[in-house]
Amino acid sequence: MTRTQNPSVDGRPAPPRQPDDREAFPSGNATWWRQAAVYQVYPRSFADADGDGLGDLPGVTSRVGYLAELGIDAVWLSPFYPSQLADGGYDVADYRDVDPKLGTLDDFDDMVRALHAHDIRVIVDIVPNHTSDQHAWFRETLDSEPGSPARDRYIFRSGRGEAGAEPPTDWVSTFGGSAWEQVADGQWYLHNFAVEQPDLNWSNPEVRADFVRTLRFWSDRGVDGFRIDVAHMLTKDMTEPLLSRAELDALPLDGQHPLIDRDDVHEVYAEWRAVFNAYDPPRTAVAEAWVDAARVPLYARAESLGQAFNFELLEADFDAEQFRRIVSDNLALAELSGSSSTWVLSNHDVVRHATRYGLPHPPRADSGRPALKHGNEWLLSGGVTPALDRAGGLRRARAATLFLLGLPGSAYLYQGEELGLHEVADIADEHRQDPTFFRSPGIDKGRDGCRVPIPWSSTGTSFGFGEGGAHLPQPAWFASSAVDVEERLPHSTLTLYRRALNLRSELQTDEQLEWMDTGRNEVLRFARPNGWQVVTNFGTEPFELDRADVVLASDDAPLGIVPGETTVWLAPA
Numbered sequence: 001m002t003r004t005q006n007p008s009v010d011g012r013p014a015p016p017r018q019p020d021d022r023e024a025f026p027s028g029n030a031t032w033w034r035q036a037a038v039y040q041v042y043p044r045s046f047a048d049a050d051g052d053g054l055g056d057l058p059g060v061t062s063r064v065g066y067l068a069e070l071g072i073d074a075v076w077l078s079p080f081y082p083s084q085l086a087d088g089g090y091d092v093a094d095y096r097d098v099d100p101k102l103g104t105l106d107d108f109d110d111m112v113r114a115l116h117a118h119d120i121r122v123i124v125d126i127v128p129n130h131t132s133d134q135h136a137w138f139r140e141t142l143d144s145e146p147g148s149p150a151r152d153r154y155i156f157r158s159g160r161g162e163a164g165a166e167p168p169t170d171w172v173s174t175f176g177g178s179a180w181e182q183v184a185d186g187q188w189y190l191h192n193f194a195v196e197q198p199d200l201n202w203s204n205p206e207v208r209a210d211f212v213r214t215l216r217f218w219s220d221r222g223v224d225g226f227r228i229d230v231a232h233m234l235t236k237d238m239t240e241p242l243l244s245r246a247e248l249d250a251l252p253l254d255g256q257h258p259l260i261d262r263d264d265v266h267e268v269y270a271e272w273r274a275v276f277n278a279y280d281p282p283r284t285a286v287a288e289a290w291v292d293a294a295r296v297p298l299y300a301r302a303e304s305l306g307q308a309f310n311f312e313l314l315e316a317d318f319d320a321e322q323f324r325r326i327v328s329d330n331l332a333l334a335e336l337s338g339s340s341s342t343w344v345l346s347n348h349d350v351v352r353h354a355t356r357y358g359l360p361h362p363p364r365a366d367s368g369r370p371a372l373k374h375g376n377e378w379l380l381s382g383g384v385t386p387a388l389d390r391a392g393g394l395r396r397a398r399a400a401t402l403f404l405l406g407l408p409g410s411a412y413l414y415q416g417e418e419l420g421l422h423e424v425a426d427i428a429d430e431h432r433q434d435p436t437f438f439r440s441p442g443i444d445k446g447r448d449g450c451r452v453p454i455p456w457s458s459t460g461t462s463f464g465f466g467e468g469g470a471h472l473p474q475p476a477w478f479a480s481s482a483v484d485v486e487e488r489l490p491h492s493t494l495t496l497y498r499r500a501l502n503l504r505s506e507l508q509t510d511e512q513l514e515w516m517d518t519g520r521n522e523v524l525r526f527a528r529p530n531g532w533q534v535v536t537n538f539g540t541e542p543f544e545l546d547r548a549d550v551v552l553a554s555d556d557a558p559l560g561i562v563p564g565e566t567t568v569w570l571a572p573a
């Protein structure tokens with residue numbers, strides 16, 4: 001059934017769709033998401049059906065067979081809405097349409113139908129903190145007076161200094177540079193991200209009502225869930241006088257901070273939750289909230305969004321102690337919220353994990369963070385470095401992934417990680433697209449290196465991505481990681497992911513784990529109540545197992561041995 005229009009009789013417009021004619025997921029149940037393996041599709045870089053060099057929705061539909069064979073439960077699509085791509089689509093010009101460069105609403109419906117036919121749910125990205133400056137609302141602000149209702153949908157202020165020529169505050173945008181931009185009549189608008197991404201005013205009831213409409217629009221089209229972009233920044237206290245950056249930085253992040261992780265954002269999500277729960281099964285939501293771990297449960301509660309990303313594994317080194325602490329802490333947090341935990345190693349914002357694990361541990365003293373940032377020394381040197389251990393990085397990535405897939409909770413995977421792809425570091429400056437590169441300027445290489453189009457075949461135009469080349473240049477080494485190569489190889493990363501994901505439903509029958517003593521700090525072993533066990537050797541010395549019945553190993557494992565930097569799964573005895 002095409003869902004772009006309601007059926008109509010005798011030429012009269014059909015009544016609005018009623019809850020009972022919604023296309024409920026065929027074998028749906030209300031808790032499908034708790035242990036789901038969710039595969040993130042970055043649509044512009046996945047598959048290009050029309051050969052214009054940009055991936056598109058028919059491209060996703062053409063690869064549904066691949067996704068089904070992979071064994072995932074859901075697809076999360078990064079934004080596919082009309083956009084000038086100032087921030088890879090996270091600058092949305094119309095929340096209830098498809099970017100004509102990527103297809104049509106009919107193409108969207110076809111894609112959802114094809115995914116659902118293979119029991120794969122669909123999660124779409126909602127970007128509520130900011131619109132694109134091409135959005136009809138923002139364009140209206142430019143023809144409207146200061147203080148007008150149109151400007152009140154955004155955050156406009158007068159500048160400081162003579163004739164207001166200075167921005168209202170010294171706040172800095174996440175992508176670098178001032179967080180304020182001046183318009184022709186002298187007022188300034190707030191943009192916490194790129195200049196083309198003006199922040200919305202969430203105190204404005206019209207803004208709130210419009211997002212509810214958007215959530216219903218996609219839910220009515222059969223979407224199963226939502227990923228909420230920068231979920232912790234929507235509501236802001238903009239009472240004058242505005243504080244300086246230093247004053248803001250000195251404030252605790254306790255729910256009352258003027259800009260970040262405010263308690264009152266949950267009033268918005270409570271309203272959304274009521275919308276989600278009106279569907280059967282209820283629509284799900286996962287918060288992208290970079291907040292203190294102790295505050296994550298606020299987003300993950302059933303009364304709020306219901307689930308939240310936990311980025312701690314993605315920020316960790318390949319290290320047993322760090323992994324164990326993170327898993328224990330996050331399972332405890334999940335118990336607090338009543339949600340399930342989420343696990344992530346890669347996404348479209350960070351250096352691919354095969355590459356992170358192939359770099360020497362970064363100095364933690366200054367930033368406290370590993371090589372997540374694309375401006376780290378290795379990427380600054382243009383990717384030409386003896387420091388990257390490609391094989392070692394991939395080996396550790398495979399071990400970490402198999403560990404992650406054995407944990408209770410949802411696993412979020414990023415397209416291309418199933419091929420063991422490394423970051424593409426040596427993209428020439430003239431090909432770069434990411435605003436972080438332009439606004440840093442040039443110091444942070446940006447996130448393009450993990451967004452290079454997927455190699456489907458070892459030969460052919462753009463490695464099978466599409467007939468018209470790829471919007472970001474693909475390196476020659478993609479050939480050996482192409483899908484058509486890896487699917488023939490019993491030891492490839494793709495084969496490993498397929499086997500693990502297809503076995504995973506047997507593991508995920510309960511949501512607990514118990515750590516087992518291994519006698520070695522660098523070896524973690526846990527058991528699920530159903531009898532499955534996972535053993536990861538984070539060290540380099542082989543670990544002797546007390547059993548020989550390994551079902552799956554991240555790399556070759558001799559009988560009864562877990563080699564260094566390897567994970568094995570053991571079935572119930």
Ligand code: NOJ
Pocket residue numbers: 087090127193229230288348349
């Ligand atoms: C988080 C998204 O993951 C990232 O790609 C984007 O640039 C920012 N939010 C702004 O929307």
